Amino acid sequence: MSATGRIRSLSSLVIFFCGAVAILSPPSTSSVDTFVFGGCTQQKYIPGSPFDSNLNLLLGRLVGTAASSAYANFTVLGSTPQDTIYGLYQCRGDLNSGDCSRCVAGAVSRLGTVCTDACGGALQLEGCFVKYDNRSFFGAEDKTLVVRKCGPPIGSNSGALTRLDAALAYLATGGGTYRVGGAGEVQSTAQCIGDLSVSECQDCITDAIGRLKSACGASAWGDVYLAKCYTRFTRGVTYSQDGGNGYGNGNNTKNNDDETNKTLAIIIGLIAAVALIILFITFLNKKCEKRKGCK
Secondary structure, three states, X not given: OOHHHHHHHHHHHHHHHHHHHHHHOOOOXXXXXXXXXXXXXXXXXXXXXXXXXXXXXXXXXXXXXXXXXXXXXXXXXXXXXXXXXXXXXXXXXOOOHHHHHHHHHHHHHHHHHHOOOEOOEEEEEOOEEEEEEOOOOOOOOOOOEXXXXXXXXXXXXXXXXXXXXXXXXXXXXXXXXXXXEEEOOEEEEEEEOOOOOHHHHHXXXXXXXXXXXXXXXXXXXXXXXXXXXXXXXXXXXXXXXXXXXXXXXXXXXXXXXXXXHHHHHHHHHHHHHHHHHHXXXXXXXXXXXXXXXXX
C-alpha cells in the first residue's frame, strides 16, 4: 500500500472513530425546561406603574433565591393593597441547585411573554413551577384540575394494572412534598407546592392519584396536574426498590448510564487500539522503504 493510501485509510478510521463516539454517546436526558402548562388572569396592570415595579422586584427575588432553595415564596408590599403582589416557585425535588436556578429563570422569562401585563400568572415546566398574583394564595388548598394527559393504551393487562396500583400506593403512603415510588416497570412521582400543610399535601396527592388511575390506568404513561400538586407515572425500566420501602432516587437511570458508558469505553478502546496498530505498521513500512530492495 502506498503512503497516500495508508494516510487515506487512517483518515477513514479517524472519521469512523469520531462518528462512533457521536452515535454511541448517551443523549442528554434533561427536560427541565419543557413546557407543561401556563395561565394568566384577565386583569391587566399598566406598564411602568408601581405594580409593574413590584412585579419585577418579586420575580427577581424568585430567580435570585432558586440557587439556594428548592422552594420559596415572597410578598412585595405596595403603597396600596392593589400594588401588593405575592409569588412563589417550586422546583422538582430531584433537581440540583444549578438546574433549579436555570429552570426558575427560564420560567420567569417565559411568564413575561405568556402573561404580558397580567396581574397574575402561573407557569409549569417539567422541572419547576412559578406563580404570582395580586391576591394572596399562600396556604390555600386548590385541587382544580389543570392538566390531564394519558399515553397510548397498553390493552387489558391485569399484571400491569396491579403494578401501577402498587407504584401509586407508595406515593399515597409516603411523606414529604416530593415522593417517588415504583413497582416492576412502573415508576411514579408526586409533588405538592411547598406552601401546603402536611395534611393538605396528602389530600391533594390522594385526589390526584384517584384521577390519574381513573383516566390513565390502562395507558403507557399518565400525568395529572392539579393547581397545587401533581402525580405522574411511566412504564419503562424495571424499578428497583431501596431497602424494600418503595422509595427510590433514580438509581435505575444511573445504572443504565453506567452500563452504557462502560460499553462505550470498551468500543472506544478497541478503535483506538486498531488506530495505534495501523500507525505502527505505517511506521514500519516507511522504515522498510528506506532500505534497498524492500518493496
